[in-house]
Amino acid sequence: MATAAGGQQESLDPRAKHAIRGAWFGFFVDMFDIYLPIVVLAPALIYFVPPDLDTTTKAVISGTIFAATLLGRPVGSFIFGHFADSIGRKRTTIISVSGFGVITLLMALLPGYQQWGLAAVILLVVLRLVDGVFLGGEYTSANPLAMEYSPKEKRGFYSALIMSGYPLAFAAISALTTVLLLFIPAGDINSPYVQWGWRIPFVIGSLLAFALVFYYVYLVDESELFEESGGGGSPLRQLFTERENLLSFLQVFVLMTGFWLTLQTVAAILPGLLGSQVGLSQTNTTITLVVANVVLVGGYLASGVISQRVGRRPFLIVYGLIAAVVGTFLYWVLLSAPPQNLFLVILLTTVITLLVVSCWGITTAYINERFQTGIRASAFGIGYSLAVVLPSLYAYYQAGLAAFMPFEYTVLVLLVVGSLLMVVGAVWGPETKDVDFADDAAQAAPEDKRAPETSREEPRTAPGTDHTVGSS
Numbered sequence: 001m002a003t004a005a006g007g008q009q010e011s012l013d014p015r016a017k018h019a020i021r022g023a024w025f026g027f028f029v030d031m032f033d034i035y036l037p038i039v040v041l042a043p044a045l046i047y048f049v050p051p052d053l054d055t056t057t058k059a060v061i062s063g064t065i066f067a068a069t070l071l072g073r074p075v076g077s078f079i080f081g082h083f084a085d086s087i088g089r090k091r092t093t094i095i096s097v098s099g100f101g102v103i104t105l106l107m108a109l110l111p112g113y114q115q116w117g118l119a120a121v122i123l124l125v126v127l128r129l130v131d132g133v134f135l136g137g138e139y140t141s142a143n144p145l146a147m148e149y150s151p152k153e154k155r156g157f158y159s160a161l162i163m164s165g166y167p168l169a170f171a172a173i174s175a176l177t178t179v180l181l182l183f184i185p186a187g188d189i190n191s192p193y194v195q196w197g198w199r200i201p202f203v204i205g206s207l208l209a210f211a212l213v214f215y216y217v218y219l220v221d222e223s224e225l226f227e228e229s230g231g232g233g234s235p236l237r238q239l240f241t242e243r244e245n246l247l248s249f250l251q252v253f254v255l256m257t258g259f260w261l262t263l264q265t266v267a268a269i270l271p272g273l274l275g276s277q278v279g280l281s282q283t284n285t286t287i288t289l290v291v292a293n294v295v296l297v298g299g300y301l302a303s304g305v306i307s308q309r310v311g312r313r314p315f316l317i318v319y320g321l322i323a324a325v326v327g328t329f330l331y332w333v334l335l336s337a338p339p340q341n342l343f344l345v346i347l348l349t350t351v352i353t354l355l356v357v358s359c360w361g362i363t364t365a366y367i368n369e370r371f372q373t374g375i376r377a378s379a380f381g382i383g384y385s386l387a388v389v390l391p392s393l394y395a396y397y398q399a400g401l402a403a404f405m406p407f408e409y410t411v412l413v414l415l416v417v418g419s420l421l422m423v424v425g426a427v428w429g430p431e432t433k434d435v436d437f438a439d440d441a442a443q444a445a446p447e448d449k450r451a452p453e454t455s456r457e458e459p460r461t462a463p464g465t466d467h468t469v470g471s472s
């Protein structure tokens with residue numbers, strides 16, 4: 001239900017429902033695909049690498065497989081952002097999702113080191129890179145489409161709903177892998193999971209992608225705001241050469257760098273510390289992370305609703321400060337004096353995850369609100385994806401910090417730095433929750449498509465300030 005201006009409830013437009021569901025489904029499939037090499041391939045890595053490699057080299061190869069996808073995503077956001085802003089959000093979503101569906105299926109059919117030698121893992125890395133390009137196109141086109149159909153008064157909630165696909169996908173793929181390992185054991189190179197069991201989640205990911213294509217083809221309509229603006233032009237040139245757009249992009253880049261750096265402390269670093277520092281078994285680590293990510297869905301939704309009430313800017317400022325102080329303190333407690341009771345470990349890990357990651361619920365709404373319709377997809381995709389590059393080097397930052405402090409505590413420094421970057425980005429930017437997308441579309445439209453001027457104009461927010469400009 002969407003809240004009308006007069007305070008009464010009105011049904012959400014069916015087209016909006018389809019677009020929002022499609023964006024959620026797309027983000028779920030995206031995240032499911034992202035974690036395939038981390039969760040699914042971990043017990044079967046010997047299928048692709050020589051058996052005599054040392055642990056460090058194997059870790060580097062595993063990290064390279066994961067990093068290849070992350071590096072491909074910004075490339076995809078540049079490519080598909082341009083098309084989403086020029087030929088349409090719907091068509092671009094269909095093309096990108098079809099692409100990563102095919103690539104994921106090809107990965108499920110790959111031979112291993114026994115058949116192709118090192119060429120097998122090289123091909124896997126290349127396919128993951130191409131996969132990342134197509135994945136970057138999915139949310140770059142689908143999320144702006146959903147936001148342009150969402151009522152202004154509910155954008156925070158629907159943004160959080162879409163973003164909840166991430167923790168649910170992580171929980172789903174972790175649970176699926178655990179179940180498979182119970183019935184299809186992993187072990188030496190000839191064990192069933194290593195030879196063929198790992199392929200099952202890849203095939204499932206591919207089928208989910210093809211189901212998403214079907215959904216968009218038959219149920220999702222193109223954004224009316226995009227159609228009104230006419231498309232065409234050069235969105236990348238507008239984004240990076242027009243001063244107002246460039247300043248907005250730089251502000252979003254700083255904010256999202258903080259988001260990604262704090263996320264790495266939980267999503268990438270915490271799972272290893274739960275084993276090495278806290279002392280959990282692999283099974284208990286998986287249980288802990290699944291519970292934390294399921295509860296995180298509630299944190300996402302709460303962030304969306306609260307930011308809709310108090311404003312995105314004050315919410316992000318306060319949230320960043322809480323993450324820097326309270327989140328870091330609780331993380332330190334978990335590492336320095338880990339509870340001996342599994343329930344308490346799960347509870348503490350869940351609270352830390354909520355304090356550090358819940359803010360992601362508003363990213364789709366916030367970034368889309370920062371840019372006009374003609375460049376919205378490009379700006380959202382690139383702003384969201386490009387900022388992951390520096391935080392993805394977290395292991396190197398930890399190695400440098402380890403010269404001055406115990407390695408296990410270096411994650412705390414990264415958490416503080418990421419949280420403060422979030423605060424700086426939020427302070428730099430304006431309030432966005434009341435931005436009117438229809439106004440943006442009218443301004444972006446060619447002269448012959450613009451609606452006649454009306455006597456009332458929504459106030460617009462100047463970049464980098466709290467104040468509005470224009471008249472009403």
